[in-house]
Amino acid sequence: MDFDNDAILSQVEELAKQRxxxxxxxxxxxxxxxxxxxxxxxxxxxxxxxxYRLLPKELAAEVFVEMEPEEQELLIRTFSDxxxxxxxxxxxxxxxxxxxxxxxxxxxxxxxxxxxxETRRSxxxxxxxxxxxxxxxxxxxxxxxxxxxxxKDAIKHIRRTGTDKExxxxxxxxxxxxxxxxxxxxxxxxxAEEDDGIEDIMDTNVVYARTMDDKEDVAQxxxxxxxxxxxxxxxxxxxxxxxxVDDAMDVMEEEATEDFERMAAIxxxxxxxxxxxxxxxxxxxxxxxxxxxxxxxxSGIVINSFEESLATYSVLIGFIPMLTGTGxxxxxxxxxxxxxxxxxNEIDFGDLCAVVWKESRVAVVCGVLLACxxxxxxxxxxxxxxxxxxxxxxxxxxxxxxxxxxxxxxxVVGCMLPLLAEKIGLDPAVMxxxxxxxxxxxxxxxxxxxFAALILGL
Amino acid sequence: MDFDNDAILSQVEELAKQRxxxxxxxxxxxxxxxxxxxxxxxxxxxxxxxxYRLLPKELAAEVFVEMEPEEQELLIRTFSDxxxxxxxxxxxxxxxxxxxxxxxxxxxxxxxxxxxxETRRSxxxxxxxxxxxxxxxxxxxxxxxxxxxxxKDAIKHIRRTGTDKExxxxxxxxxxxxxxxxxxxxxxxxxAEEDDGIEDIMDTNVVYARTMDDKEDVAQxxxxxxxxxxxxxxxxxxxxxxxxVDDAMDVMEEEATEDFERMAAIxxxxxxxxxxxxxxxxxxxxxxxxxxxxxxxxSGIVINSFEESLATYSVLIGFIPMLTGTGxxxxxxxxxxxxxxxxxNEIDFGDLCAVVWKESRVAVVCGVLLACxxxxxxxxxxxxxxxxxxxxxxxxxxxxxxxxxxxxxxxVVGCMLPLLAEKIGLDPAVMxxxxxxxxxxxxxxxxxxxFAALILGL
Numbered sequence: 001m002d003f004d005n006d007a008i009l010s011q012v013e014e015l016a017k018q019r020x021x022x023x024x025x026x027x028x029x030x031x032x033x034x035x036x037x038x039x040x041x042x043x044x045x046x047x048x049x050x051x052y053r054l055l056p057k058e059l060a061a062e063v064f065v066e067m068e069p070e071e072q073e074l075l076i077r078t079f080s081d082x083x084x085x086x087x088x089x090x091x092x093x094x095x096x097x098x099x100x101x102x103x104x105x106x107x108x109x110x111x112x113x114x115x116x117x118e119t120r121r122s123x124x125x126x127x128x129x130x131x132x133x134x135x136x137x138x139x140x141x142x143x144x145x146x147x148x149x150x151x152k153d154a155i156k157h158i159r160r161t162g163t164d165k166e167x168x169x170x171x172x173x174x175x176x177x178x179x180x181x182x183x184x185x186x187x188x189x190x191x192a193e194e195d196d197g198i199e200d201i202m203d204t205n206v207v208y209a210r211t212m213d214d215k216e217d218v219a220q221x222x223x224x225x226x227x228x229x230x231x232x233x234x235x236x237x238x239x240x241x242x243x244x245v246d247d248a249m250d251v252m253e254e255e256a257t258e259d260f261e262r263m264a265a266i267x268x269x270x271x272x273x274x275x276x277x278x279x280x281x282x283x284x285x286x287x288x289x290x291x292x293x294x295x296x297x298x299s300g301i302v303i304n305s306f307e308e309s310l311a312t313y314s315v316l317i318g319f320i321p322m323l324t325g326t327g328x329x330x331x332x333x334x335x336x337x338x339x340x341x342x343x344x345n346e347i348d349f350g351d352l353c354a355v356v357w358k359e360s361r362v363a364v365v366c367g368v369l370l371a372c373x374x375x376x377x378x379x380x381x382x383x384x385x386x387x388x389x390x391x392x393x394x395x396x397x398x399x400x401x402x403x404x405x406x407x408x409x410x411x412v413v414g415c416m417l418p419l420l421a422e423k424i425g426l427d428p429a430v431m432x433x434x435x436x437x438x439x440x441x442x443x444x445x446x447x448x449x450x451f452a453a454l455i456l457g458l
Numbered sequence: 459m460d461f462d463n464d465a466i467l468s469q470v471e472e473l474a475k476q477r478x479x480x481x482x483x484x485x486x487x488x489x490x491x492x493x494x495x496x497x498x499x500x501x502x503x504x505x506x507x508x509x510y511r512l513l514p515k516e517l518a519a520e521v522f523v524e525m526e527p528e529e530q531e532l533l534i535r536t537f538s539d540x541x542x543x544x545x546x547x548x549x550x551x552x553x554x555x556x557x558x559x560x561x562x563x564x565x566x567x568x569x570x571x572x573x574x575x576e577t578r579r580s581x582x583x584x585x586x587x588x589x590x591x592x593x594x595x596x597x598x599x600x601x602x603x604x605x606x607x608x609x610k611d612a613i614k615h616i617r618r619t620g621t622d623k624e625x626x627x628x629x630x631x632x633x634x635x636x637x638x639x640x641x642x643x644x645x646x647x648x649x650a651e652e653d654d655g656i657e658d659i660m661d662t663n664v665v666y667a668r669t670m671d672d673k674e675d676v677a678q679x680x681x682x683x684x685x686x687x688x689x690x691x692x693x694x695x696x697x698x699x700x701x702x703v704d705d706a707m708d709v710m711e712e713e714a715t716e717d718f719e720r721m722a723a724i725x726x727x728x729x730x731x732x733x734x735x736x737x738x739x740x741x742x743x744x745x746x747x748x749x750x751x752x753x754x755x756x757s758g759i760v761i762n763s764f765e766e767s768l769a770t771y772s773v774l775i776g777f778i779p780m781l782t783g784t785g786x787x788x789x790x791x792x793x794x795x796x797x798x799x800x801x802x803n804e805i806d807f808g809d810l811c812a813v814v815w816k817e818s819r820v821a822v823v824c825g826v827l828l829a830c831x832x833x834x835x836x837x838x839x840x841x842x843x844x845x846x847x848x849x850x851x852x853x854x855x856x857x858x859x860x861x862x863x864x865x866x867x868x869x870v871v872g873c874m875l876p877l878l879a880e881k882i883g884l885d886p887a888v889m890x891x892x893x894x895x896x897x898x899x900x901x902x903x904x905x906x907x908x909f910a911a912l913i914l915g916l
Binding site: 030031032034155158159162163167168169186187190191205207222223224225226228245246248249250252253256257259260261263264265266272273274278279281282285286288289290292293294296297299300301303304307310311314315317318319320321322324325326328329330332333335336337338339340341344346347351354355358361362365366369370373374377381388407432433434437438441445 | 488489490492613616617620621626627644645648649663665680681682683684686703704706707708710711714715717718719721722723724730731732736737739740743744746747748750751752754755757758759761762765768769772773775776777778779780782783784786787788790791793794795796797798799802804805809812813816819820823824827828831832835839846865890891892895896899903
């Protein structure tokens with residue numbers, strides 16, 4: 001079904017206005033949880049608790065997980081203790097952790113008070129891990145098996161305990177001290193003979209992550225191998241949780257968004273665009289704008305120191321935006337290509353020479369072709385068509401030689417900076433166009449005035 | 459296990475040199491297929507067919523899927539007919555399609571000749587669909603069940619046919635004319651009673667895609683609902699295939715890369731950075747550089763038409779890079795935020811007013827704060843510290859008013875262009891910094907000279 005949320009939304013609004021609660025329940029209940037959450041978030045806030053209570057218990061918990069933190073908080077505040085406990089019992093541990101991380105302290109306290117002891121223990125364990133670690137996105141609810149079981153007993157075990165697990169697609173075989181011995185997929189289990197031993201059918205070449213690994217690397221690993229879940233072990237090699245593919249997809253999306261933001265000189269925010277307030281947006285954008293604005297002073301100083309020469313050869317001024325712009329674009333092409341290569345693990349710092357060599361050759365070809373195109377354009381359009389007599393062949397030569405050198409420097413700097421940033425532990429995405437452009441502006445002006453001095457004798 | 463591919467690579471190279479084939483097989487066989495493919499691709503090409511033949515048959519097929527097209531082609535050319543048939547028999551249909559799409563015609567012909575008739579039919583069906591459609595990334599190998607089966611019979615059916623299916627995590631219930639009636643997850647199946655009817659336990663609220671849907675939307679849907687697979691129906695509502703989450707992750711990664719490239723004025727390529735040749739890279743970068751360079755002529759024309767005024771008030775020249783740069787950065791912040799919102803389906807064209815209203819307010823706050831900071835800097839640093847007597851209060855006023863107006867126009871244009879592009883069917887990502895900067899350059903110069911004329915009487 002392709003759910004037409006807009007049509008359903010107006011139907012829901014209408015039914016809510018007419019207070020037709022049983023009908024409303026019938027409309028909402030068949031929808032996927034994510035869509036119900038989206039619909040509820042469009043309705044006036046004071047309706048939310050009432051509408052939420054219409055949902056069947058299990059579905060209600062699924063919808064709760066999909067809601068925005070503000071709505072979750074509103075609901076928790078209106079929940080009775082029994083209602084809160086009911087919702088918490090239905091949640092998976094990793095979802096509970098996600099919710100807790102967004103709530104104010106008094107709400108967190110109330111949640112932990114009403115969670116069962118086992119959940120509380122797991123929540124506290126996951127909360128221990130740093131924000132970007134594998135530990136922070138794992139769930140502790142997985143199926144574990146002993147290696148001495150037969151397939152038949154294993155399936156019995158899964159049938160008995162499986163309802164509370166986030167996934168039963170993989171079962172993890174552990175020894176008594178919880179070391180990971182192997183993995184059996186539910187597929188292997190189903191396709192095996194009933195009296196096969198788990199030990200004989202398990203896969204012992206297990207790819208795993210460590211609790212302190214970067215969550216981005218974990219998502220990359222899941223994607224690279226096409227796994228549905230990855231086991232996570234602690235510093236003593238004991239299995240403590242698993243990261244499932246849906247969480248990995250969320251991480252990939254978040255990280256891509258952060259990279260996009262950094263590359264556009266925005267400090268990363270984790271809220272959807274329209275839900276971020278004006279002041280919050282200003283806070284994420286102003287620091288870089290300010291920094292880049294002030295560093296543009298450098299370009300100003302370069303220009304001012306050639307002010308007198310420019311006054312005599314004023315034709316040169318008009319080409320400044322074209323030269324700095326082309327330099328900036330060339331540099332940002334290289335830097336973005338390298339930044340993306342880094343985040344997909346296609347290249348690393350060891351490839352520095354190969355990258356610089358490649359970019360140099362690309363730069364020479366691009367620079368020379370652009371310069372030729374520009375030379376023809378200067379003589380045909382500017383000189384002949386627009387009758388600008390100041391555009392002489394020496395002037396055109398200055399502009400075109402500047403172009404070749406600027407493109408070269410821009411591409412080499414553009415490809416090196418992200419690699420160097422990665423090496424010293426900065427996020428390479430910061431080294432994208434806004435930053436590169438500011439550096440390239442100064443470089444291209446210096447090159448421009450150097451050629452002008454050389455050829456025009458300024 | 460965290461595989462240390464570099465260490466293994468040197469071990470493999472050493473063993474290959476010593477021709478210790480059985481030992482080599484022992485080293486490679488326990489590794490995940492993706493890692494073996496990565497290792498083999500690092501070795502000299504002429505070794506590849508020999509090393510590949512060391513792998514156990516089933517693993518060999520998995521490794522084959524993970525290889526780069528050039529290596530696959532090389533191997534296929536060295537395969538005997540029997541070897542080719544063996545590999546093809548082990549591949550899933552969607553992988554076969556992926557390989558075929560990259561091969562030259564004579565290799566494709568040979569592959570289709572040696573595939574079994576059933577596979578050939580499926581391959582040809584998938585190849586029918588356009589490149590970006592759901593149909594092109596689906597697999598036709600899924601588990602289907604009749605609604606009249608019991609759980610016990612269904613499990614029997616899966617055990618009999620499951621080995622050839624790409625996933626058994628979801629089973630699809632269809633009627634005799636192949637219309638999709640419902641879905642049963644393997645988890646529901648395992649946790650149900652043996653004599654329950656499939657009809658009673660299946661979920662009939664099925665989210666599905668259509669063969670012609672955009673593959674990016676399909677990936678978004680899988681991610682949004684946290685599904686492991688999505689059924690795909692044809693125009694007559696018959697179930698023809700499924701898209702699995704691993705393919706969806708690849709699509710998400712590819713689309714993010716394409717967006718990054720478009721936003722940096724690069725024509726999208728689908729090869730890893732270091733595997734793209736110099737000329738290929740030039741081809742993907744030169745067109746936009748050329749176009750943007752030529753459109754920068756406009757800025758030049760604006761400056762030239764104020765050449766004489768600039769000659770008298772030459773202090774104004776030095777601030778051009780700062781003004782155009784800040785404008786460009788402001789615009790690219792807005793455009794990137796909107797582009798990302800569009801590709802995550804957080805906003806659409808209907809939000810145009812809300813977006814413009816938000817950006818206008820952000821722009822006013824940012825613009826005024828930047829202008830104030832700049833005013834103080836102009837008087838304290840430029841006038842007092844650097845003793846630049848040309849920086850008078852009227853000049854500072856011109857610069858700061860230009861800043862406010864430029865930031866405002868840049869942010870409004872920056873947020874509108876991607877939405878308009880989406881509306882008329884262009885890729886919004888093209889409307890990112892390079893394009894925006896070129897427009898903003900002209901705008902900011904016009905604003906600058908207008909204020910200069912007004913206040914300084916140029």
